[in-house]
Amino acid sequence: PYTTLFRSLNPGGGGGPAIAFGDRAELDDIKARQLGFGEKPDYVGVKCTFNFVKTDKMWYEACAQDGCQKKVVQNTDGSWHCEKCSSTLENCERRYLISATFIDPSAQSWLSAFNDTGIQLFQNVTADQLAVYKEEVENEDGKFEDYMKQFLFKQVVLKIRCKAEVWNEQTRVKSYIQGLSFVDFKEESK
Numbered sequence: 127p128y129t130t131l132f133r134s135l136n137p138g139g140g141g142g143p144a145i146a147f148g149d150r151a152e153l154d155d156i157k158a159r160q161l162g163f164g165e166k167p168d169y170v171g172v173k174c175t176f177n178f179v180k181t182d183k184m185w186y187e188a189c190a191q192d193g194c195q196k197k198v199v200q201n202t203d204g205s206w207h208c209e210k211c212s213s214t215l216e217n218c219e220r221r222y223l224i225s226a227t228f229i230d231p232s233a234q235s236w237l238s239a240f241n242d243t244g245i246q247l248f249q250n251v252t253a254d255q256l257a258v259y260k261e262e263v264e265n266e267d268g269k270f271e272d273y274m275k276q277f278l279f280k281q282v283v284l285k286i287r288c289k290a291e292v293w294n295e296q297t298r299v300k301s302y303i304q305g306l307s308f309v310d311f312k313e314e315s316k
Contacts, residue, residue, distance in 0.1 A: 145171030
């Protein structure tokens with residue numbers, strides 16, 4: 127019964143997902159219904175809880191030129207080089223590339239999120255701001271992890287994109303967060 131729903135959710139849009147209460151699935155449905163193995167990606171709406179985030183590598187250094195956003199490499203003089211633009215820049219822009227777990231009553235699932243969703247997930251804290259804070263407290267045991275705890279265990283409604291990818295000759299479904307909104311408990315109770 128969900129297959130039509132999964133394929134019909136609107137994949138576009140940058141804001142929070144407009145997923146009606148009755149149109150939501152569970153995280154376990156991604157695996158149980160083998161979503162993502164079709165010719166096109168499948169989209170699913172899920173209400174779940176943000177449970178864990180890998181904090182060792184949450185962002186990448188990107189080209190700060192308008193519209194580029196490709197990974198840059200730091201030169202020995204501290205400047206940044208972008209191969210795509212063939213340019214050298216004084217500064218880079220850090221952009222989120224998040225790997226996190228979300229849970230609901232059916233399962234726990236690893237999901238990936240990119241910059242715009244990361245900013246939403248971390249309540250308007252940019253990757254640049256978080257990187258500066260992490261650098262400031264790197265010698266203080268547990269301070270960064272304690273800071274990150276404030277973002278965990280929030281209930282969210284996610285629009286998830288599922289698509290099978292081949293890596294090292296193995297096919298697996300990668301799930302990306304396409305849209306996010308925090309649960310409005312007043313609306314949920316209606």
